[in-house]
Amino acid sequence: MSTTSGRPAPGARPRADSRLPKLRDHDPAKRRALVAQAAGLDADALAALDEGEGLRLAQADHMVENVVGLIAIPVGVATNFLVDGVDRLIPMATEEPSVVAAASNAARMARDHGGFRTSSTGDVMMAQVQVLDVVDPEAARLRLLAAKAELLALADAQDPVLAGFGGGARDIDVRVLPTRAGTQVILHLHVDVRDAMGANAVNTMAEAIAPRVAEIAGARTLLRILTNKADRRIARASATFDAELLGGPQVVADIVAASAFAEADPYRAATHNKGIMNGITAVVLATGNDTRAVEAGCHSHAARDGQYRALSRFEQDADGNLSGSLEVPLAVGLVGGATRAHPSAQAAVALLGVETARELAAVIASVGLAQNLAACRALAAEGIQRGHMTLHARTIAASAGAAPDEVAAVAARIVAERRIRVDDAREVLAELRAASTAPTASTASATPTDPAIQEPPS
Template sequence: MNTHSRVKGFYKLSVAERVKWIAANACLTEEEVQKLSGGLSMDVADSMVENVIGQIGTPLGLAANFKVNGKDVFIPMATEEPSVIAAASNAAKAAYDLGGIYTFSTGTIMRGQIQVLDICDPYAARARVYEHKEEIMEQCNLKDPTLVALGGGVKDIEVHLVNTVRETMLVIHLIVDTKDAMGANAVNTMAECVSPLIEKVTGGRVVLRIISNLADKRLVRARGVFSSELLGGGEIVKNIISAFEFADADPYRAATHNKGVMNGMTAVVLATGNDTRAVEAGAHAYASRTGKYRSLTTWELNKDGNLVGTLEVPMAVGIIGGATKTNPVAKIALKIMDVKTAEELAGMIAAVGLAENLASLRALSAEGIQTGHMRLHAKNLAIMAGAKGDLIEQVVQRATEEKDFRYSRILEITNSLKRGEDVVDGASE
């Protein structure tokens, strides 16, 4: 696939025209095109979760202008929040001619934790676990020969002593390469199967046996150079850097700052059928790794006066197993991006997170976050007020001109335009 992510006026195309364009460029079949609008069948939904009675739709859009590791790509994003996809696309445009966004992954290693209680000699027990390391690893790997054949499986173990208010717990970490799977099922199965051996070696009682979502051995890093000129000039860039410094120093600001990162990342995680809660939990835990909740991104000036952004975040996602294969739309999203490995997918997600954060900071540093956001939100309000077709844009345009996005005012505008009446500020005539 040789898709150019810079398509002038892509957002102005109708839904049908966008679908036709991406179908041609991503080589989607007619069946795949139909599934984009059809979503899940009730039979598939019933096989995924319990007590199914229906489905809830989330809009799926495409972020444009992305170049990731030299590859032009449209990135599918599933989100209910207006302005998120447009914001990511606009920020990506500022990096496109300067090389785009580059990403690097540290691998596909996950941790499985085995909690051992009621140990009278925890330090000696830790030593005994290390003495039986090879036996423990071998027993775990026997549970997933397919993963081992692909080069994955348990690669190491760590043994930690965790002091709580009541006792010293022994916690064994299985260091597992899960390859192109997120890995929860494989890791949890291994942790459970090896627990009897752990109890025998330690003399303790195993309780919890589960994956950790703080995937600090599965990091993805993203870096992009963004044109200061396209962002609005030196004063705005200076404000962006100041906003980052504020977030890095103050957890109250950092929470909203990192929410901007996750606006982008979570939308891609959801679009590809991955576990949004796992990725978000890992990201926020990683932001607190120094003992203080801080920014996930950094922003600084380079020697050319352009803005340079970096992001480092855990990324436990996969392209095989789970909803990535069960949900037909998730499979199509992966096909559109043309990703071949979980690490490549992680890079796409991180690139969007970096761009989304910049878009938020740029808006805050210039016209304020509400200007663009409310214009897009006004579409939802216009539809709520009963506008349809071309009337929606007319209502939005009028509300934007007035800078009045209250639902009551949008309802007045909608009703007046429906009746073919002139609209005046604050009232209809």
């Protein structure tokens, strides 16, 4: 049963099995209907994802400045995901071929071993208050810590609604920071933002306490803003991927070796983590969350010990299967911002069936791990180009001018001939069209007055 908003009723979950075999064999409208049914949603709950529906220009005009139009991004649904024992159908907004299929395939390899298991550190975001021109930095630090109760009360007074939901200011810490512009004192305000992303809440609180912070420190404040290094809002995901489904013991060993490479080398880590973000960003975008904030947080976390490293780790377990784990900061929410203002984002959240920001973060981390495993397996087993380019061929065919009913045939030809380029696709398309309009045996013997040979091919 679903509510009038299209979301499942409290306590309800998407279908008991997120495996939707042969979903790709249907057209988009049929897929959407099947996905809505599987998620236990009303038939029209995903209507915002239909062509011409969703965000209207008038709505967009209230979201950002100088609006001149809209840009559409494909939204695919990843299947097979079992996250903390709950099946989830995953909306992913991405323009890159193979991402949705790869995530679905990786999730399938984890199902027989319990799927994805997650944990988190909570919903705490931090704001920073920068204090300059402090005469006695160490003493000022102690004065600010002594005023903790006063500062937290002042911060909480700015958002009684958040406090009513069980959130609010939780702690402060203060650092003395040497910089090239002199010694600065930096106060961190820790705020439990519950199901919000939290930027507005923590920024408002930081602004409110800044005058009192300056007074206590005997100095002046400058920046008062959240940090996107959300390391008090960590989401963790782990899974066991079946060795046989991966391709055997050698593939497992090679993925472990590739993982070790990414842990040790920042050049490899950058591309390794990009694979993770292919999954994470696609879900963040689909749900109307802040992709730039999440990406900044994840990449800063990758460099937390001074060297940029892989965000994930793969190891061989005692049974010979592949054990994967991922730890990332995820500042995402279900209230406020585009998540509530964008109809397509609302539909994506309804499809996911998540009720809290923590559940959403758990799903996103799981997708990131699945996406990463798929990329590592492709690299270790067959090279990244084979599977990726096979799916990319459809985009190439469309770019070459193929009509929707021609894309599959053109893609099949250029893949079979290993000529996956736009110019090759144009050549194949011309050949197929010529063949489809060539005279048949019956028309070959027709008289010159036969309309079949008098009319030029269309």
